[in-house]
Amino acid sequence: MAIDPNSAVSLSAQVKADILARIRSGEYAVGEKIPSLRSLAAQHAVAELTVHAAVKELQYEGVLESASGRGTFVRALPGDAPTDLAATVEELRREVAELRERVAAVEETQHR
Structure with a gap:
């Protein structure tokens, strides 16, 4: 999903929506590690802090979880969290x- 810097929707919300879409499509499966913040930032052409905000929100919602030194993993499908x-x-x-x-x-x- 292309990020639209001119959208009324914040960049982090757009990144979050893209990560959710990839989880729903099975591109990122439950239990699987998602790309690093740096990689996601490069893919979306945004700052790492923008991606970090999206990931933190998904962690709060129970969709993602981070393991120190190992990365961030899909914990549950959206709606199943x-x-x-x-x-x-x-x-x-x-x-x-x-x-x-x-x-x-x-x-x-x-x-x-």
């Missing part, structure tokens, strides 16, 4: 429990 706060909290609890186990395993191997 968890909107239930209790479900989100439970998912976070599971992730924290998993991280605790991993840290404990690493600490145990270091103490041997």
